[in-house]
Every structure is written in C-alpha cells, then in structure tokens.
Amino acid sequence: MITAELISDIIPALKTSDTVQKALDRMTEFKIYHLPIVNESQFLGLVSEDELIEVRDVEAPIGSLSLTILNPFVFENAHVYDVIRLFSQLKLSIVPILDLNRNYIGVVSINSLVNFTADSYAVKEPGGIIVLSISNRNNSLAHMSQIVEADNAQILSSCVNSVPDSTELEVTLKINKTELSGIIASFERYDYQIKAVYNNTQNDDSSTDRFNSLMNYLNV
Numbered sequence: 154m155i156t157a158e159l160i161s162d163i164i165p166a167l168k169t170s171d172t173v174q175k176a177l178d179r180m181t182e183f184k185i186y187h188l189p190i191v192n193e194s195q196f197l198g199l200v201s202e203d204e205l206i207e208v209r210d211v212e213a214p215i216g217s218l219s220l221t222i223l224n225p226f227v228f229e230n231a232h233v234y235d236v237i238r239l240f241s242q243l244k245l246s247i248v249p250i251l252d253l254n255r256n257y258i259g260v261v262s263i264n265s266l267v268n269f270t271a272d273s274y275a276v277k278e279p280g281g282i283i284v285l286s287i288s289n290r291n292n293s294l295a296h297m298s299q300i301v302e303a304d305n306a307q308i309l310s311s312c313v314n315s316v317p318d319s320t321e322l323e324v325t326l327k328i329n330k331t332e333l334s335g336i337i338a339s340f341e342r343y344d345y346q347i348k349a350v351y352n353n354t355q356n357d358d359s360s361t362d363r364f365n366s367l368m369n370y371l372n373v
Contacts, residue, residue, distance in 0.1 A: 156236050156250050157229040159269055160259035164247065166191035167200065169216025173208045176200060176215060185246040189260060190215060190222070196249055196257040198222035226251050229258060233269060236261050274327060275309035281331045281352030285324040285345050289315075292322055300343065301328055304335045323348065 166189045167176055176188055186202040204220050226249040227235045236248045240263065247260040271277055285297075294311060301308050312325040328336065331352040340347060 154233045154269065154273075155229065156227050156231050156233055156248075156261060157258075159233060159236070159261045159265045160229075160250050161262050161265055162259055164188075164260055164262060166257065166260075167215055168192060169197070170214050172212050172214060173205050173218070174211040177202065177205055177211070180205075183262075185262065187223070187246050189247070189249045189257065191257045194256040196226060196251055196255070198224045199245070199247075199249065225249070228253060233266075236266065240266060273310065274312065276327075278309055278327070278329065279331070280309055280327055280329045281333045281350070283326045283328065283333060283337065283340070283347065284349040284351075285326070285340065286316075286348040287322050287324055287345060289320050289322050292324070296343075297324070297326065297340075297345075300339045301326070301336055303339065306330045306336060 164183050164185070165179065167179070169190060169192055179188060180186055180202050187199045189199055190197040200215060200220055200222060208218060223243065223245075225239050225243055225245065227239065229250050229252050239245060239248050246263050249257060250259050250261060252258050292313065294308075297311075298308055307329050308326050309329050310327040314323045314325075315321075316323060333350060333352055337347055337350060
C-alpha cells in the first residue's frame with residue numbers, strides 16, 4: 154500500500170497567521186500533538202504541542218515565534234513502511250504527505266496507521282495465534298502454510314521478528330481458527346518450537362467450567 158491511500162482529509166493544516174490558541178485547540182479536537190504549517194501549498198514544517206504550551210501569548214501568530222520546526226515528510230507514492238519508520242523514529246502523531254512536486258496534500262494520522270495495521274495483520278478477524286521460535290535457516294513460510302492448510306486452516310497474516318544477539322527468529326502466525334491443537338501437534342512433529350499460543354478455547358473452557366460449578370452448587 155502507498156501512503157496516498159492513507160491520507161486524512163479531516164485534519165486541517167495551520168497557516169503562519171494562525172494563533173497559538175487556534176493550534177492548541179485543533180490539537181485537542183483531533184487528539185494529536187503535531188500539526189503541519191502550510192502556506193498555500195508549501196509545507197513549512199510541523200509544530201509540536203510541547204512547544205506551543207510554553208508560549209505565554211496564546212494570541213501570537215505562529216509565524217512570529219521562534220519555534221523548533223520539524224520537517225519530516227514522505228511522498229505520496231512512498232510505501233506505508235516509510236510512514237511507519239517516521240512515526241517510530243520521531244515519535245510523531247501525524248506524518249505530512251507531499252506530491253512529487255513537493256506540494257502539501259495532507260497527513261497520515263496515527264489513527265489511520267493503527268487501522269491499516271489492524272487490517273493488514275487481520276487483527277479484527279476471528280482466529281488463533283501461534284508464535285514459533287525457529288532458526289533463520291529454517292524460515293520457510295511455504296512449509297508453515299502447508300502444515301496449517303493440512304489441518305483445513307489458513308494463515309491470515311504473519312510477522313517475523315529477529316531475536317537480538319541470536320540466530321533465532323520469532324514467527325507469529327494468525328490463523329483462521331481457534332482450535333489449534335492439531336496444528337500445534339503438527340508443528341511439533343516437524344521440530345518447530347512453540348513459543349506461545351493465543352486463542353479463545355482455554356478462556357471459553359474455563360468460563361464453561363465456572364458456569365457448571367455454579368449450577369452444581371445451586372442444585373445442592
């Protein structure tokens with residue numbers, strides 16, 4: 154996905170003539186702590202809430218102040234991973250997006266990014282999660298898919314993280330079923346190390362047990 158597909162047209166940009174109070178009010182309204190400063194279509198930078206709340210004269214125009222103006226942005230045709238990188242590195246709440254002529258066209262908000270991540274990793278879909286610990290030489294998603302599909306299931310999403318100071322990888326699989334015992338047994342047969350399992354089966358079973366215990370108690 155490219156960044157242009159995540160642009161929010163709800164969050165307005167500031168002008169240099171806008172006051173500190175107007176900027177703070179907008180940040181409160183949209184629950185963000187950065188706003189872009191744009192004159193016509195020229196992106197001038199980001200202003201942060203941390204600096205604005207220190208200004209005594211809240212009616213002062215933004216352009217009249219000596220502020221630390223951040224200048225991060227990505228182009229509209231960049232991959233969304235570039236946006237994620239800026240969010241992470243600079244601790245931003247929005248990332249400005251420019252067209253190929255360097256004209257400002259909007260921002261990607263942290264909320265848009267969270268929704269994108271939830272969709273990309275099938276967070277909203279029902280299912281279970283298996284976390285495997287494997288050697289980086291055995292990182293074959295095709296083989297993992299075969300094991301899962303042999304149990305009439307599918308991998309909805311996957312994520313691979315390297316373990317610091319190690320040759321091990323942590324592979325997280327989101328699977329479209331919560332009964333994972335058969336899949337877990339298959340992974341173990343192929344010498345995969347199961348690091349963690351998350352599903353609703355155990356929770357449902359414990360809730361049922363508690364309900365049955367209550368019924369037995371009431372019947373005594």
